[in-house]
Amino acid sequence: MNQSNQLELHHAIKIDPDKCRACTHCLKVCPTEAIRIRNGKATIIPGRCVDCGECHRACPYQAFHVEQDDLSRIFDYKYRVALFPAVLVSQFPENISEEQIYSVLKQIGFTHTCEVEQPISVLIDSIKDFAQNEYDSEKPIISSFCPATVRLVQVKYPALTDHLVLRNAPHDLAAWYVRMRLAEEGIDPSDAGIFYITPCAAKIAAVKSPVGEKKSIVDGIINMSEIYNRVMSKATGANGAFHTCDCRHEISREGILWSLPEGEKAAFEGKSLSVDGMHNVIRILERLEDGDLPDIDFLELRACEEGCAGGIMMTGNRFLTADRQHKRAETFPKAQSSAGMEELAEKLRIAPVQPRPMVHLDTDMEKAFEKMQKARSIMCHLPGIDCGACGAPSCLALAEDMVRHEARMTDCIFVQQLWQKEGKISADKAFRNLEKKWGENRFDVDCSKRGAKNDNSPGLMNEEEDANLY
Ligand code: SF4
Ligand code: SF4
Incomplete structure (x- = not known):
């Protein structure tokens, strides 16, 4: 199943491809591994995105924006x-x-x-009413105030969806x-x-x-x-x-x-317990999923610090x-x-919130299990260093993309290097693969890129200091 078609939810975070330099900053901070680099540009997999804005914060080129009405x-x-x-x-x-x-x-x-x-x-009394008279499962109940954390629970911790207020x-x-x-x-x-x-x-x-x-x-x-x-x-x-x-x-x-x-x-x-900041929220939800949280009745979550x-x-x-x-x-x-x-x-009352699991390899449980096994086998051949040079945020994400037929083994630059050495792929072909992933101009000399000598971002070296390097 193509991840792009997996779930149809509205998203407010958008990428401007003209501003994107495929620097991978966003790839590394996205809590749901929703970003991939394809054809030299970052793209968002809609079914995984929770609109938390971490990518917006991390992008040094202001390539992300938030839609709004005029x-x-x-x-x-x-x-x-x-x-x-x-x-x-x-x-x-x-x-x-x-x-x-x-x-x-x-x-x-x-x-x-x-x-x-x-x-x-009205909300205070209604939440109390929910906790005392409606909710009869395992504690804690989880606040539904912050929509980014609600979506995070839906896509990354679907088994916890029942806990939402x-x-x-x-x-x-x-x-x-x-x-x-x-x-x-x-x-x-x-x-x-x-x-x-x-x-x-x-x-x-x-x-x-x-x-x-x-x-x-x-x-x-x-x-x-x-x-x-x-x-x-x-x-x-x-x-x-x-x-x-x-x-x-x-x-x-x-x-x-x-x-x-x-x-x-x-x-x-x-x-x-009150938890703010996406990385803290993730840690606490992982502990809750593992049954490793002490007795707590109510969990307040805020995606932003x-x-x-x-x-x-x-x-x-x-x-x-x-x-x-x-x-x-x-x-x-x-x-x-x-x-x-x-x-x-x-x-204020809403219908039960549905899980929207992001690791959705197949709608058929048996096939999904087979594909997961296949992804784990592919992992044996990947370096396991999560470098992001393949355009996916981790080796496992690349392996999962492969079983969905959205990526290939040669997307991994280490595998590609090995195959070149073993004569399985030509140097030309390997170079073209890189250009396809990272864009044709990626290897052009460009002194305006971040950190290069014509970049005037504050805190960087001036031309004189730069010249002393050579
Ligand atoms: S908004 Fe959040 S979940 Fe969506 S792509 Fe950006 S970092 Fe990932
Ligand atoms: S903490 Fe507030 S501002 Fe931040 S994502 Fe949640 S609702 Fe939005």
Whole structure:
């Protein structure tokens, strides 16, 4: 089975082939081995990608970007709601006030605003209800807040999918909440567009292909860095009252802290653990899969270090953002009971989350087992050093690609060298194989490449120092 056709999920991370230099930085950091180098360019295997953004962070050539809707789309609606997480406010320096931020959102064209975490009390009570009255399997339950970690569980740890909390993400809850408030104002739902300003690609993917739901009620997605830049350029002098759905007073301390490490954990009674950063998340999920975690009731996972303060579309420094967020939280009251919001709580329930295993060698279990055995036999002939020169992230990934007929033995430069020595392949053929994998111009002299003498990246040697080498 071709991996590209394996699963049809929406992905927000895209590669610009013109910018890609096939440097393999992304190949090495991808937690699901979703990247391959083919024809001199990085490509993503959709069924493996969890939209975590690690490749975006690692690429020195800015070849990855995150898709978004055009901001002008907001004007398709008479009433335009900016739905944004608390990290949007916290990433600005102290000299930009909350009022200025709200005010610029109005100048941009939004008629209403709502912070995603405003109705958090509904989610807190609903998660408690799930833990106490619905979930009856082995602990811990796993937070479904971060869509990158939810997808990671689905594709890399499918046996743990049953542990996920079956509740919608806060942005969907907030969108329902906004619709409820707009209805109270007598606004026709078809006149209102809700636009989610998001800090990460995973949330965009989650809106376009929601887990456990058919369709999100969010109407569009705006990249947070675009809003950050606009607010920074207009903030000076911006001020004034802003119509905020009359619900800004419902912001709570717990809500503001929700997306940071320990935000959910703090609201959860019982033994819980908070883990942030993809590499840490992977380690803890591996231990859980191996039955090697001490007694824990609730596992809070965030793909980004410092939670959403470290999202790939956040412009501000993540530590300063988190610090400001803690200080801001102190200025708001504790969350109130969600009594009276039962209708909203009902909207939070989602259907069981399905596993989407990434090592999918065949749909037939028997054939899949045979292919796995074949991949292991191929491994005997590969060097086992995971160098990435074949265009796959590891020797095992190359072996699996081979049994899927997506790669060949000669993709391994070590095997190719050996075959050349044994006269099984000509030098010409071997060279053409390399060109096919890495691009025809790969061996051209190019002094502008990273680290070469015409590269002006900070911290590199100047021409004089360079000349002393010879
Ligand atoms: S977004 Fe994450 S999972 Fe997808 S290709 Fe990039 S690093 Fe891999
Ligand atoms: S921690 Fe937050 S910003 Fe990072 S991937 Fe998860 S939801 Fe997105």
